[in-house]
Amino acid sequence: MRKLTILILGGIFFLSCDATKKEAPRNKEEELVMYEFSEMALLMEEMCKTNEDLKKKIVNKEGIGEFSDKFLNIHSAVLTNxxxxxxxxxxxxxxxxxxxQAIFLASPDEVKDQFNLMVNSCIACHKTTCSGPIPRIKKLLIK
Ligand code: HEC
Known part of the structure; x- marks a missing residue:
């Protein structure tokens, strides 16, 4: 019974965006719990990945391609809450x-600052809704 309570608590932390959710599972039972990602959580993961790639391209001064429409799904994706x-x-x-969007319109001189502005607007929203992933988002900033 005690184990079950721990599992349920673990699930709630995960869904409520708490930083503790990134901790490694503490025992075998916890590893077996299947988490269901919301549409928004999946989109956020994708946005992280896409912007990690974009950061590399900007740092290496490669072509950055075009704005991806998938970001517009933030206006409709279903949230955990x-x-x-x-x-x-x-x-x-x-x-x-x-x-x-502005990253893709910026001049080569401005592109780094515009990218960091975008990252700061991820952080601004996270401060109000979901502070857990902020340390991870900050790693996107280009120094
Ligand atoms: C308008 C507010 C808002 C913006 C902008 C935003 N986020 Fe989020 N983010 C959220 C919310 C709310 C959640 C929780 C989603 C859920 O659980 O359904 C979330 C979840 C996440 C997660 C955790 C997903 C998981 O594994 O559960 C990561 C990582 C993340 N966001 C990264 C980012 C990055 C990177 C950006 C910018 C490129 C960004 N977010 C922009 C509100 C935002």
């Missing part, structure tokens, strides 16, 4: 998408 999609979420997601 649908109540998180409030007015402030809409404002932050709009600012984020604009900053992401």
């Amino acid at each position: 649908p109540k998180d999609r409030d007015t402030s979420f809409e404002i932050f997601s709009k600012a984020f998408v604009e900053n992401q």
